[in-house]
Every structure is written in C-alpha cells, then in structure tokens.
Amino acid sequence: MNIILLGPPGAGKGTQASRLQEERGMVQLSTGDMLRAAVKDGTPVGLQAKAVMEAGELVSDEIVSGIIGEALDKLPAETGVIFDGYPRTAAQAESLDDILTGRGRKLDHVIELAVDEDALVERITGRFTCEKCGAGYHDTFKQPKVAGTCDQCGSTEFKRRPDDNEETVRTRMAEYRAKTAPILPIYEARGLLQRVDGMADIDVVNTSIEAILDAK
Ligand code: ADP
Ligand code: ADP
Ligand code: ZN
DSSP states (O other): OEEEEEOSTTSSHHHHHHHHHHHHOOEEEEHHHHHHHHHHHTOHHHHHHHHHHHHTOOOOHHHHHHHHHHHHHTSOTTOOEEEESOOOSHHHHHHHHHHHHTTTOOOOEEEEEEOOHHHHHHHHHTEEEETTTOOEEETTTBOOSBTTBOTTTOOOOEEOOTTOSHHHHHHHHHHIIIIIGGGHHHHHHTTOEEEEETTSOHHHHHHHHHHHHHOO
C-alpha cells in the first residue's frame, strides 16, 4: 500500500506517519527529513536547499522528485510507503505518478489532514524533536512522559527546527495555499482523496486514518 499524507505545515503529517510506520511496518518518506539530512551533511542538494528552507519557500521540484525516486529504489517492492510532505506541487504530483508506475507501484489513498490555520502557528512554534532518534514532541500537546527524557530512546537532548518560527510559518502556509492545496482536487477527481479532522487528538486522528486504510 502506498499513501500520501497531505496538509499544511504542522497538520500532523510526521506524527501520523511515524505512528503508521510503527503499527503497520510501512516506511515513511519525508522530503523535509531527507532535505534536513542533506543540509546537515553539506551535500550538493543540501547546499542548494538550505537558504530556501530557512525562508520557508519550496525547494525545486527536480530536487525533491529526485530524492524520492532514489529513496524508493532502496526499498523492497513489497514495502508500503507513506509519503509525508511530498508531493507539494502539481508538477510533483505528476512526477510521483511516473515514479510509482516506473517501479510497479500504485497510489492507494491520499489523506488530507484538515486543520484550522490559527492552530498551526501554535503547533509549529511548540514543536521539538529528539536529537538522537527524531521522535516528535510538543510543548503543550505531546510532552515526553518523563520531562526532559525521550520516550523512545531515553536521550535528554532535543532540538528545534530553524524554520519553526512564526514569520517563516506564515510563508510556509502561503506556499501551501498557493501551490499545494490545488493538488487536492486532482486527487479528489481520481477518487483517491479522503479528509480527516486533524484538529482531533493525535490518537483519534490515528484511528481515523487506520479506518481508511482498513476499509477495503
Ligand atoms: P512541515 O512538516 O512543517 O510541512 P517539512 O519538514 O515537510 O515541513 O518541510 C520543510 C521544508 O523543506 C519546506 O518548508 C520546504 O522548504 C522543504 N520541502 C520539504 N518537502 C518539500 C517538497 N515536497 N517540495 C518542495 N520543498 C519541500
Ligand atoms: P507536520 O509533519 O504536518 O508538519 P507534525 O506531525 O510535526 O506536523 O506536528 C506538528 C506539531 O504538532 C508537533 O509538535 C506534534 O507533536 C503536534 N501535533 C501533531 N498532531 C497533533 C494533534 N492532533 N493535536 C495536537 N498536537 C499535534
Ligand atoms: Zn529519542
């Protein structure tokens, strides 16, 4: 099974993708995570992407579709994939069709996480992750069970993203509205789109997504 999680920055795509990864043995492919790794490693892709990401704008379609194709090539054909943060433009949606077809895969579901814009700034400015294992947390909505200690790996080091500030979030939301939201009707017309209330609790959102994946 191959699915896309679509939604604005802070909608909960990464949170839900890692839940599905744990529960279903699917693999999460997050272009944001891959780009941040490239920036950290100083690769040619990272050098090109760094300033664009810090500004909250979109990295080029060629770069992100390239890294998605490479990531898929490393996975066994039978492994299900959760696309998190990709595609983000109509051109990327088209490339994804070719990328999947060329590898004998097909798209099963596109799940939109619908969230109030007002809530997104609070979600994003409170977001932090474990430095060691990448587990995601929130100052208000998802604190570690033991304060200051990662639930997953026990590390006490955490980090925040440089682009998770209010000003950049506004740019990222504008990019979503202008370039990403227009791909929703394309998937709707193909009968692939399903909408989930992303304002619900993390567990409730997870249950709704599981129900969609189990429906057929
Ligand atoms: P969020 O989860 O908050 O939406 P991501 O981690 O998905 O953010 O993306 C962070 C940044 O990486 C984006 O603001 C953009 O600059 C870049 N990026 C990630 N995925 C894509 C993509 N599919 N197309 C273009 N740029 C991307
Ligand atoms: P995205 O990948 O779509 O940018 P994340 O999954 O990183 O979003 O979620 C953004 C922040 O909001 C994180 O700190 C996460 O812990 C928190 N969060 C995610 N889903 C919910 C939810 N349903 N309710 C409250 N907070 C949430
Ligand atoms: Zn950890």
